[in-house]
Amino acid sequence: MNPLTMKSWSPYVVGALIGLLSWFSFATADKPLGITTAFEYTAAITERAVAPQAALTNAYYKEPEKTPKIDWEWMLVVGVFLGAFLSSKLSGDRTQQTVPSLWEWRFGASTAKRFAGAFFGGALMMFGARLAQGCTSGHGISGALQLAVSSWMFVVLLFASGIATAFLIYGKEGANRV
Amino acid sequence: MFDEPVKLLLGLVTGVGFGFLLQKGRAAKYHVIIGQLLLKDWTVVKIMATAVAVGTVGVYALVAMGAASLHIKPALLGGVLLGGLLFGAGLAIFGYCPGTSVAASGEGRRDATVGLAGMLVGAGVYVAFYPALQPIIKGLADWGKITLPQATATPSWLWVVGVVVAVIGSLYLLESRKKQMRPLKQM
Numbered sequence: 001m002n003p004l005t006m007k008s009w010s011p012y013v014v015g016a017l018i019g020l021l022s023w024f025s026f027a028t029a030d031k032p033l034g035i036t037t038a039f040e041y042t043a044a045i046t047e048r049a050v051a052p053q054a055a056l057t058n059a060y061y062k063e064p065e066k067t068p069k070i071d072w073e074w075m076l077v078v079g080v081f082l083g084a085f086l087s088s089k090l091s092g093d094r095t096q097q098t099v100p101s102l103w104e105w106r107f108g109a110s111t112a113k114r115f116a117g118a119f120f121g122g123a124l125m126m127f128g129a130r131l132a133q134g135c136t137s138g139h140g141i142s143g144a145l146q147l148a149v150s151s152w153m154f155v156v157l158l159f160a161s162g163i164a165t166a167f168l169i170y171g172k173e174g175a176n177r178v
Numbered sequence: 179m180f181d182e183p184v185k186l187l188l189g190l191v192t193g194v195g196f197g198f199l200l201q202k203g204r205a206a207k208y209h210v211i212i213g214q215l216l217l218k219d220w221t222v223v224k225i226m227a228t229a230v231a232v233g234t235v236g237v238y239a240l241v242a243m244g245a246a247s248l249h250i251k252p253a254l255l256g257g258v259l260l261g262g263l264l265f266g267a268g269l270a271i272f273g274y275c276p277g278t279s280v281a282a283s284g285e286g287r288r289d290a291t292v293g294l295a296g297m298l299v300g301a302g303v304y305v306a307f308y309p310a311l312q313p314i315i316k317g318l319a320d321w322g323k324i325t326l327p328q329a330t331a332t333p334s335w336l337w338v339v340g341v342v343v344a345v346i347g348s349l350y351l352l353e354s355r356k357k358q359m360r361p362l363k364q365m
Contacts (some may be wrong), residue, residue, distance in 0.1 A: 006202070011224035012349075014203030018196065018225065019232025025192050026237050026246040029185060033196060036301070037249045037277040060308035071181040077280055079193015080200065087201035090269030099275060118272050118289040122279065122296030123303070126242055126266025127255035129276060130263025130304040131315060133251040137196075141274035145233035145335050147326045148250035154262045159215075160261035161266025164214035169270060172299035175216035178209060 007093040022145060029072050032146065034138030038077045038127040041068035105177060106170055197281045206281035208273040208289070215270050220352055231345035238338050252323050257315035272296075 018033075020079070025031050042130045045068045051170055057060050088094045088152065105116040129135040132154050134143055140158070143151025180186070202211050203225050213219030240246040269275055272293045274282050274353040279297070282290035304311065 010360040015228025023236035039301040076193035080197035083194035083197025084201040084281035092306040107267030116295040118298035121272030122293030123300035126297040128264030136277030150253040157262025165270035176188035178211040178218035
């Protein structure tokens, strides 16, 4: 069977290929795979355009390493969307789901409630990622493979906090429904 | 405002590969991410651990050959501690991490796309309150851009080999333990 039209690959194959992809990104662009800096730059560009006066007094824009622009990583994020779109189109593994079934079991079928949860959860997650300067990709994969102290600390904390929060929300009964 | 076109194209190509792999790995699915946090579905850990083991060998080889350089984030304890805790909590509520939420949007999932808007707002709050946040981020120790080999004054290759051995060992244990349990039903 054509692997491109398969709905899923072994997580070990996928993991090994992501590892090879990180060789590629270091070799071709001297960059680690990461997602959240692009969101920070997009927000920074938008805020400067909407409120230039506030941007003038915000020390963020004076930091030498903060140069918000459309860069390699910004296009990486666009590529992730396109790549997942392509993969799901080839296999037919697509869904327009709004309320995941485990969420529905816990919070009901309300789309508005799920969207509010997704919005708030996404905002909280991204705020945390920027405080720590990385996410599951930037710290969890790229930083960990570079053996960064900050990244190994972040991975331990994110799983500890994620597991605790997931059990607070869903409990043992929810876990048994996975 | 823009990087040069070659860099943009390279980023796009790398991203397409990354998104394709995340979707094929089933990491762009709510029940797989939450299943991992509820310790029932180990797909996410398998992908991350394998990627780290394969990645560390090649990237440290590239660095040793002078073909790439390390890009690590500083160990600012305040930022990493608070950031890691908030990130994990947000992840458990949202059900997708930053990369997989973009991939999940590509797969058609509407709740993931709503979360992307929330993520932009979260990034916006960080930028807007950047000066006020500095005392929190830098409030505790700053160990700098330090790697585990540097922190322990041990050779890098020892850590690279150690990570590979530890990953293979833990994944082997994970698989042999799973065989003893009944097969998990799909949602």
